[in-house]
Amino acid sequence: xxxxxxxxxxxxxxxxxxxxKLLRTAKPFLKDNDAKLIKKAYNTSVEAHQDMRRRSGEPYxxxxxxxxxxxxxxxxxxxxxxxxxxxxxxxxxxxxTIDDIDRLFGKKVAQIIDGLTKISGKFEYGTSQQxxxxxxxxxxxxxxxxxxxxxxxxxxxxxRTLDSMPRDKQLxxxxxxxxxxxxxxxxxxLYAIKSExxxxxxxxxxxxxxxxxxxxxxxxxxxxxxxxxxxxxxxxQDLEDAGFKYIIKGRPKSIYSIWNKMRKQNKxxxxxxxxFAIRIIVDSPPEFEREKALCWQAYSIVTDHYKxxxxxxKDFLSTPRANGxxxxxxxxxxxxxxxxxxxxxxxRMDEIAEKGYAAHWKYKGNDTKVRGNIELWINQVRETLExxxxxxxxxxxxxxEFRSNLxxxxxxxxxxxxxxxxxQRGSTALDFAFDIHSQVGIRCMAAKVGGTLVPISxxxxxxxxxxxxxxxxxxxxxxxLRIVITSKARARIKDYLKEENRRYETDGRQMVExxxxxxxxxxxxxxxxQLRAFFEAKTPTDFFYRIxxxxxxxxxxKKFKRYKESKxxxxxxxxxxxxxxxxxxxxxxxxHGDRADSDTLLIGDDMDKIDYKLAPCCNPIGxxxxxxxxxxxxxxxxxxxxxxxxxxxxxxxxxxxIKAKWESKKDxxxxxGLRITGTDRMGLVNDVTRIISNELHINMRGLTIxxxxxxxEGDIKLYVQDxxxxxxxxxxxxxxxxxxxVLRFDANLNVVL
Numbered sequence: 001x002x003x004x005x006x007x008x009x010x011x012x013x014x015x016x017x018x019x020x021k022l023l024r025t026a027k028p029f030l031k032d033n034d035a036k037l038i039k040k041a042y043n044t045s046v047e048a049h050q051d052m053r054r055r056s057g058e059p060y061x062x063x064x065x066x067x068x069x070x071x072x073x074x075x076x077x078x079x080x081x082x083x084x085x086x087x088x089x090x091x092x093x094x095x096x097t098i099d100d101i102d103r104l105f106g107k108k109v110a111q112i113i114d115g116l117t118k119i120s121g122k123f124e125y126g127t128s129q130q131x132x133x134x135x136x137x138x139x140x141x142x143x144x145x146x147x148x149x150x151x152x153x154x155x156x157x158x159x160r161t162l163d164s165m166p167r168d169k170q171l172x173x174x175x176x177x178x179x180x181x182x183x184x185x186x187x188x189x190l191y192a193i194k195s196e197x198x199x200x201x202x203x204x205x206x207x208x209x210x211x212x213x214x215x216x217x218x219x220x221x222x223x224x225x226x227x228x229x230x231x232x233x234x235x236x237q238d239l240e241d242a243g244f245k246y247i248i249k250g251r252p253k254s255i256y257s258i259w260n261k262m263r264k265q266n267k268x269x270x271x272x273x274x275x276f277a278i279r280i281i282v283d284s285p286p287e288f289e290r291e292k293a294l295c296w297q298a299y300s301i302v303t304d305h306y307k308x309x310x311x312x313x314k315d316f317l318s319t320p321r322a323n324g325x326x327x328x329x330x331x332x333x334x335x336x337x338x339x340x341x342x343x344x345x346x347x348r349m350d351e352i353a354e355k356g357y358a359a360h361w362k363y364k365g366n367d368t369k370v371r372g373n374i375e376l377w378i379n380q381v382r383e384t385l386e387x388x389x390x391x392x393x394x395x396x397x398x399x400x401e402f403r404s405n406l407x408x409x410x411x412x413x414x415x416x417x418x419x420x421x422x423x424q425r426g427s428t429a430l431d432f433a434f435d436i437h438s439q440v441g442i443r444c445m446a447a448k449v450g451g452t453l454v455p456i457s458x459x460x461x462x463x464x465x466x467x468x469x470x471x472x473x474x475x476x477x478x479x480x481l482r483i484v485i486t487s488k489a490r491a492r493i494k495d496y497l498k499e500e501n502r503r504y505e506t507d508g509r510q511m512v513e514x515x516x517x518x519x520x521x522x523x524x525x526x527x528x529x530q531l532r533a534f535f536e537a538k539t540p541t542d543f544f545y546r547i548x549x550x551x552x553x554x555x556x557x558k559k560f561k562r563y564k565e566s567k568x569x570x571x572x573x574x575x576x577x578x579x580x581x582x583x584x585x586x587x588x589x590x591x592h593g594d595r596a597d598s599d600t601l602l603i604g605d606d607m608d609k610i611d612y613k614l615a616p617c618c619n620p621i622g623x624x625x626x627x628x629x630x631x632x633x634x635x636x637x638x639x640x641x642x643x644x645x646x647x648x649x650x651x652x653x654x655x656x657x658i659k660a661k662w663e664s665k666k667d668x669x670x671x672x673g674l675r676i677t678g679t680d681r682m683g684l685v686n687d688v689t690r691i692i693s694n695e696l697h698i699n700m701r702g703l704t705i706x707x708x709x710x711x712x713e714g715d716i717k718l719y720v721q722d723x724x725x726x727x728x729x730x731x732x733x734x735x736x737x738x739x740x741x742v743l744r745f746d747a748n749l750n751v752v753l
Contacts, residue, residue: 011059015046018065026072026082034079041083041105048094056164063157064089070153074193076355081146084112088150091117115147116154148184155181156193159200168659171627171641174204175650189324192354198256206259206642213255213262216269224252224276231306231334232278238301245283246298247347252276266743277341284346291346292317295328298344306332309339325353414465423460426485430456433468434489441492443470457483501545508548515557521564533632534560585658601628602663603638612636614670618643621670623723628660629653662722669719671701672726678739680712687736692718696729712738715745 019042023035030038045064052060068085071077083105090096091113098117102110159177162170178201185194203210228250239246253261253275261272280298284291295317302308312331320326327345334340345353411425413432423431429449433456434441447454448467460466476493484490512531516523528540535552537543546552587610589598601612603626612628618640620626625641629649638660639646650657676688685705692698702717720726726744733742 015059015061015065018062018069022065022069022072022082025069026079029078031079037079037105038082038086041086044096044104045086045090048090048096052093054161054164056161060089060093063161066157066160067150067153070156071150074156074355075149075153075190076351077146077149080108080112081150084109084116084146085150085153087113088116088154112147112150116151145188148188149190152181152185152188152190152193156197159197162200162204168627168657170204171646172650172654172657174201175647176654177201178205179647179651189321189352190355191325195254195256199254202256202259205647209259210255213259213269217252217255217258217275220275225250227334227336227338228276228278231340234305235280235302238304239280239282239298242297242301244294244298247281249279249281250276251279268741277343279343279345279350281345281347281350284348291349294346295344299328299330302330302332302342302344306334306340308332312341327353411460412462413460414463416465416467418465424486427460428456428483428485429454429458429460429466429468430480431484431486431489432460432466433470434484434492435486436468438492440468440470441489442476442496443472443474444468445471445474456480504548505541505545506548508544508546511547511554512544512557515554519557519561521561530564531557531560534563538632588658597659597661599659601636601638601658601660603660604663610636612638615639615643615645617645619671621672621723621726622662622721624662626660626662628658630656630658669699669721672718672720673745674716674718674726674730674733675743675745676712676714676716676733676739677741678712678736680707680710681738684712684736684738685714688714688716688733688739691732691736692716692729695732696725698725698729 023038026034026038042065046061049060049064054060054063064086067088068082071081071085075081087101087105087109091098091101098110098114101113155177158173162173165173177197182194182197182201185191185197199210232248232250236246236248258269258272258275261267262269265272280302282294282298284294309331312329314329316325316327316329326349327343330342330344331339332342411423411427413421413423415421415436421432421435423435429447430441430444432447433444444456446456446469447458448469449458449460449464453469476496478497480493481490484493513523516527521527528543532538532540532543535543535546535556537546543552547554585599588601601610603612612635614620615629615637620638620640620643626638627641627646627650628636629639631637636658639649643649678684689700689703692700699719700716701719703714705712705714707713718729720729730742730744733739
């Protein structure tokens with residue numbers, strides 16, 4: 001008892017220490033009653049979470065305190081955001097309500113916390129709770145961007161403390177992070193947070209790859225530091241002589257970005273040359289018009305010493321990125337023959353580059369297009385949100401639209417009167433028409449660009465002056481969805497088509513209900529889902545629409561009845577009968593009994609009870625780290641955790657992901673592929689095939705070889721027992737004289753894994 005009391009006392013001291021650190025960090029910008037308000041929020045949060053602990057065993061209050069610290073220290077927000085961060089979980093996890101928050105802390109804090117509070121309730125099969133939660137959070141974005149900034153701080157702390165979570169939860173949370181939150185941080189200009197989120201994703205999604213790159217970075221640090229010092233010394237001397245106040249940093253690229261480059265370029269760490277960038281940060285007087293001139297002067301000094309690559313000069317000073325990022329980028333050749341990226345910016349630009357959207361308000365008077373671009377994007381988000389908010393099944397569609405906006409660049413075009421319009425790069429004349437007004441878009445039949453008649457599919461270029469030609473006889477069709485790319489245009493076209501299609505859907509539903517009654521089948525949620533799967537419709541609505549339109553003959557329901565009756569006589573769960581993730585876990589626990597992994601699909605052992613397939617997108621083999629995914633139409637599919645689609649599946653449909661592991665029989669064989677590169681020599685092919693067939697007794701399905709100018713490349717498709725079997729083969733082949741590299745690839749898709 002005494003030991004517990006000492007522990008609790010120690011925890012109280014630690015909580016107080018974290019709270020005081022928060023106040024010290026926030027002190028420079030606190031006004032009037034700000035400190036009292038933060039104290040009130042802190043006390044409220046401590047009381048609300050007093051009996052709660054995190055999975056790690058720590059007091060729960062550590063989390064809101066850490067989120068508030070990130071909000072003030074790493075993002076640079078003020079009192080309202082600190083208060084919201086301290087209270088961000090109280091409504092979701094305790095008896096407090098949004099009304100209580102409103103009464104105690106005001107409308108603004110209540111609005112932010114409401115945006116951060118997850119939706120509770122039942123979600124229909126085929127929808128995504130994650131997507132719906134994300135959409136609800138974004139509803140307040142256009143009113144107060146702090147909702148997203150606090151959420152990013154919350155996600156960052158959760159990722160920093162992910163060690164205590166089980167593996168399957170780690171994968172789901174990490175996948176959401178790389179799929180949604182890292183791109184969002186990038187779009188809001190939060191470079192430091194974006195990079196850390198990406199690194200933490202890699203740490204949990206592919207721990208071996210993360211450790212390998214981190215180890216290589218540590219091993220090369222001394223050499224790298226010595227190179228940076230030699231490279232920057234002459235630049236620093238000239239900057240001092242010219243009267244500059246400056247800082248020079250040698251910034252290593254993030255582990256994730258290095259890994260991503262290795263993967264995309266299919267190169268080892270040693271062959272990735274731009275492992276770091278030199279950043280020159282110059283002090284600038286308050287007047288912003290001199291900033292560009294100072295950066296170009298510093299660039300001139302750099303190029304006095306090192307020859308620049310003219311194709312790699314990027315001027316983000318005059319045309320900032322959409323997230324407000326400003327900098328001058330150049331790639332120059334060092335004395336040792338190595339290309340080095342040099343970034344030149346002022347201290348103001350550097351703070352905005354690191355802290356993004358939040359940093360703009362620190363610099364009064366800087367109301368230029370830099371901040372305007374971000375606000376324009378937020379307005380686009382608001383327009384996306386305003387469409388179809390009542391339709392939960394649209395949440396996933398919305399998420400896809402939103403992500404496409406995260407990565408988009410802009411195109412600048414003009415109306416006939418010379419008004420500037422900013423659209424996503426790749427927008428068409430039809431997108432432009434909808435941007436002017438929905439009715440203009442619906443009636444758009446062609447356009448004139450610079451006086452020349454063009455079709456509605458014409459892709460706009462910077463500087464185009466566009467005039468829309470309309471007709472009262474024109475109306476949208478489904479092909480239009482392939483022409484437009486902006487959220488606004490897509491939403492308006494879908495709204496119009498939905499209205500047109502609703503009549504067919506209603507008619508179809510009534511026809512199905514009558515026919516099922518005649519056939520003696522009860523119409524309920526389960527039967528409708530089985531009908532949808534049987535007729536390969538994406539959603540029940542789509543099924544009813546196709547019946548109403550006559551695409552599916554009504555008499556075909558007799559086939560469904562016969563199929564259903566034959567399936568009902570079987571004990572095995574077929575593809576169209578797979579329940580949602582939660583129900584499936586209950587089913588697995590029921591058939592597995594008391595064993596520790598009763599909630600896990602055992603690949604091999606469960607084959608006689610549940611239908612499942614190996615996903616063709618990643619072609620898993622025995623021993624791969626895998627998960628099960630409950631599809632809508634095709635039962636359960638087994639994916640590798642490193643599958644190209646894994647992050648999207650886990651981020652959008654975490655409720656349909658289940659744990660899976662291999663319990664296969666030893667005589668089972670899996671198709672795998674190996675890509676071998678090296679220098680060609682006489683007898684090389686014989687040596688390779690001898691190891692495969694004679695030494696390891698592996699069956700080959702196919703072998704293709706190409707040699708050009710002394711370089712050898714061969715693709716081998718073969719059957720292996722599991723990953724251990726494959727690893728042994730790879731190691732043996734790598735030792736063959738002349739072989740440079742052996743990589744596994746997907747034998748179905750020819751994609752390197």
